Amino acid sequence: xxxxxxxxxxxxxxxxxxxxxxxxxxxxxxxxxxxxxxxxxxxxxxxxxxxxxxxxxxxxxxxxxxxxxxxxxxxxxxxxxxxxxxxxxxxxxxxxxxxxxxxxxxxxxxxxxxxxxxxxxxxxxxxxxxxxxxxxxxxxxxxxxxxxxxxxxxxxxxxxxxxxxxxxxxxxxxxxxxxxxxxxxxxxxxxxxxxxxxxxxxxxxxxxxxxxxxxxxxxxxxxxxxxxxxxxxxxxxxxxxxxxxxxxxxxxx
Amino acid sequence: xxxxxxxxxxxxxxxxxxxxxxxxxxxxxxxxxxxxxxxxxxxxxxxxxxxxxxxxxxxxxxxxxxxxxxxxxxxxxxxxxxxxxxxxxxxxxxxxxxxxxxxxxxxxxxxxxxxxxxxxxxxxxxxxxxxxxxxxxxxxxxxxxxxxxxxxxxxxxxxxxxxxxxxxxxxxxxxxxxxxxxxxxxxxxxxxxxxxxxxxxxxxxxxxxxxxxxxxxxxxxxxxxxxxxxxxxxxxxxxxxxxxxxxxxxxxxxxxxxxxxxxxxxxxxxxxxxxxxxxx
Numbered sequence: 461x462x463x464x465x466x467x468x469x470x471x472x473x474x475x476x477x478x479x480x481x482x483x484x485x486x487x488x489x490x491x492x493x494x495x496x497x498x499x500x501x502x503x504x505x506x507x508x509x510x511x512x513x514x515x516x517x518x519x520x521x522x523x524x525x526x527x528x529x530x531x532x533x534x535x536x537x538x539x540x541x542x543x544x545x546x547x548x549x550x551x552x553x554x555x556x557x558x559x560x561x562x563x564x565x566x567x568x569x570x571x572x573x574x575x576x577x578x579x580x581x582x583x584x585x586x587x588x589x590x591x592x593x594x595x596x597x598x599x600x601x602x603x604x605x606x607x608x609x610x611x612x613x614x615x616x617x618x619x620x621x622x623x624x625x626x627x628x629x630x631x632x633x634x635x636x637x638x639x640x641x642x643x644x645x646x647x648x649x650x651x652x653x654x655x656x657x658x659x660x661x662x663x664x665x666x667x668x669x670x671x672x673x674x675x676x677x678x679x680x681x682x683x684x685x686x687x688x689x690x691x692x693x694x695x696x697x698x699x700x701x702x703x704x705x706x707x708x709x710x711x712x713x
Numbered sequence: 714x715x716x717x718x719x720x721x722x723x724x725x726x727x728x729x730x731x732x733x734x735x736x737x738x739x740x741x742x743x744x745x746x747x748x749x750x751x752x753x754x755x756x757x758x759x760x761x762x763x764x765x766x767x768x769x770x771x772x773x774x775x776x777x778x779x780x781x782x783x784x785x786x787x788x789x790x791x792x793x794x795x796x797x798x799x800x801x802x803x804x805x806x807x808x809x810x811x812x813x814x815x816x817x818x819x820x821x822x823x824x825x826x827x828x829x830x831x832x833x834x835x836x837x838x839x840x841x842x843x844x845x846x847x848x849x850x851x852x853x854x855x856x857x858x859x860x861x862x863x864x865x866x867x868x869x870x871x872x873x874x875x876x877x878x879x880x881x882x883x884x885x886x887x888x889x890x891x892x893x894x895x896x897x898x899x900x901x902x903x904x905x906x907x908x909x910x911x912x913x914x915x916x917x918x919x920x921x922x923x924x925x926x927x928x929x930x931x932x933x934x935x936x937x938x939x940x941x942x943x944x945x946x947x948x949x950x951x952x953x954x955x956x957x958x959x960x961x962x963x964x965x966x967x968x969x970x971x972x973x974x975x976x977x978x979x980x981x982x983x984x985x986x987x988x989x990x991x992x993x
Contacts, residue, residue: 511873537875551866553930553978554859561856562863566875568856579854606979626874 463522464489464630464661465510465541470519472502472509472685479505481685483519487630492652492662494672494693497682498706503665504546505685507632510663511543512536523630537566542628546635546665548615552608556599556618559607560590563622593621597651613644620651624660631655632663637671649674669693669707681706719835723903725943726842730896731920732927732935733849737889739921739929740858741882742865743793744801746917747808751890752897753912754781754811757821759898760907763831770831774841774898781894782887789886793879808917816909826908833902841899845892846936853932861885862930926964928974937976 463486472480480502487493495503508514510521512533521529523539531539550559561578564586578584594600597617602610607618616636623631636652637645645668652662652675666672672679673693681689681696683705689696696702731748738745755777762773792803821827852858860881863871868878901907919942927938946960 513869513873534872534875534877537873543873545870549867549870551863551870553866554862555978558859558862562859562871562876563874565856565860569875574857574860575855577851577854578856609979622874 462489462525463487464491464524465663466520466522467506467510468520468522470506470509470521471517472505472514473517479685480509483682483685483687485680485687485690487661487663489524489661490656490659491678492656492664492676494664494666494676494679495682496666496669496672496679496706497688501682501706502685503682504634506682507543507634507663507665510536510541510632537626537628540627540629541632542623542626542630543632544616544619544623544634544636546638548612548619550607550615550619550622553606555604555606556594556610557587557590557603559618560593560622560625561586563625564590565626567627590625593625594618596654597621598647613640613647616640616644617648617651620648620655624655628660630661630663632665634665635667636664637666637668645671721943721947723835723838725939726838727896727900728920728923728939728943729842729936730845730892730899731916732923732939733845734889734893734896735920736849736924736929736932736935737861737885737892738882739924740861740865741885742868743882743886744921745804745886745889746801746921747804747806747811748889748893748920749912749914749916750808750811751781751785751893752900752916753815753907753909754784755894755897755899756901756907756912757815757818757827757897758894760827760829760901761821763902764827764829770833770837770902773831774895774902777898778891778895781897782891785890785894786883786887789883789890793882793886805914805917808912808914812909812912815912822908824909826906827901829901829905829907831902832905833899835903838899838903841895845895849932849935857881857884858932865929922964924974926967926974928976930973930978931976931981934974934976938974941975 465487468484470480470483471478495506497503505514509516512531516529520527523541526539528536528539528541551562568586578586591600591603594603599614599617599621602614607615636648640648649671656662664672664676678691679693679696680687681702688701688705689699697707734748734751735745758780759773759777762768762776763770788807792800792807795803815821816824860871860876863876864878864881872878923938923942924935926941927934927936946957949959
């Protein structure tokens with residue numbers, strides 16, 4: 461089985477503190493892996509290193525076999541890797557549809573298409589594609605709404621649609637279920653399962669273990685920037701180190 | 714048309730052009746406080762081309778606008794590495810430097826000013842302002858305009874989606890300089906005289922006010938802002954010397970109550986929805 465995302469001996473320090481320490485793991489193609497661990501373990505830092513928001517100190521990051529370690533952050537989307545942020549980062553003043561049109565950029569990047577007055581063509585193919593993607597998630601009613609005015613759960617799912625329209629094949633989601641009510645969590649779970657069935661690879665940071673169990677095949681447990689366990693959640697749960705560092709408190713309640 | 718009305722409309726036309734010169738970079742989140750410098754480049758080069766080289770106005774004005782844009786591009790590349798207040802300071806200083814350069818440039822009259830022989834009548838000025846406005850409306854229907862807002866809204870995410878944030882910012886800054894140079898070149902040919910002192914700080918700051926007042930979210934904002942700032946002092950003329958004080962007080966109150974400006978996108982969406990809900 462080939463790895464869609466492969467991280468080898470990754471290290472990153474901030475002012476002498478090792479946020480990520482010699483971390484290696486792989487996410488197999490078409491699978492979902494959860495990155496779990498206590499707050500400050502370095503989960504979001506991994507996302508920032510893979511997406512290029514931070515430069516890497518040491519190690520190698522491969523996306524579908526392509527070395528992105530020193531690739532400018534802007535170019536990485538073309539390898540298929542995309543991410544979401546913990547606090548959803550949609551463009552608040554733009555409509556849902558406009559956010560999706562921005563998301564399509566990497567597949568529609570020529571100067572010509574940049575300067576084409578697309579709004580004068582009311583039914584152009586990019587708009588049709590975006591509306592279709594919205595309809596598939598049952599979100600088509602929101603197409604012309606300003607993003608800033610929409611409920612949190614809806615915005616999270618639109619963020620997901622934007623990432624898929626960017627042509628993402630490896631999707632990193634930072635706490636996708638946080639702050640969602642049970643109905644919204646179920647809708648998100650269905651969205652993620654649909655993405656997996658289309659062959660997308662997922663790397664998920666999530667604290668909701670039920671959610672992790674229902675979506676992800678494997679988990680990687682981080683503590684102080686190091687990997688302390690890896691495997692199916694049911695197995696990792698029994699691990700003494702993991703219980704002490706993270707899951708223990710949860711098991712007792 | 715009375716001379717007074719023509720005069721007001723000509724002022725309005727130049728203000729509209731200046732507002733759009735500031736609007737382009739501002740839509741991408743950059744405050745250009747040196748727009749007068751680019752107007753000066755356009756004005757002086759345009760006047761030089763028609764005066765000394767006997768170029769026709771229709772050729773001199775676009776070429777001057779192009780040179781102002783080239784200077785904008787060359788300066789924008791390093792200057793746009795700065796952000797926020799530093800960018801404002803850098804562009805502010807730039808405007809001063811350009812204006813001071815012309816003040817000392819004897820070949821275009823230096824401190825004595827520079828008379829311009831070729832004349833652009835009011836109709837040409839009106840047409841030019843209308844042309845700039847239509848160009849902006851057309852530009853607002855492209856993905857380029859969408860990316861300006863995207864870059865302003867969240868540069869990190871725009872970058873991760875593959876958009877060249879710097880490319881968009883430099884393009885907006887350069888295009889703004891082109892529009893400023895265009896307005897400047899036309900200004901010289903309409904008023905038949907230019908002097909470096911005209912291209913001062915106030916000339917840079919007022920268009921920023923127009924845009925902030927009208928709002929940066931839609932392409933109509935700068936037009937509305939320029940209209941208001943040009944016409945309101947005329948209407949308040951009855952109150953004589955107090956009109957500027959009244960006007961300033963109104964601006965302060967308005968900006969406190971509506972910092973996003975007068976015209977916003979949600980306003981249009983609201984109108985659109987009403988239309989959609991109306992029975993067919």
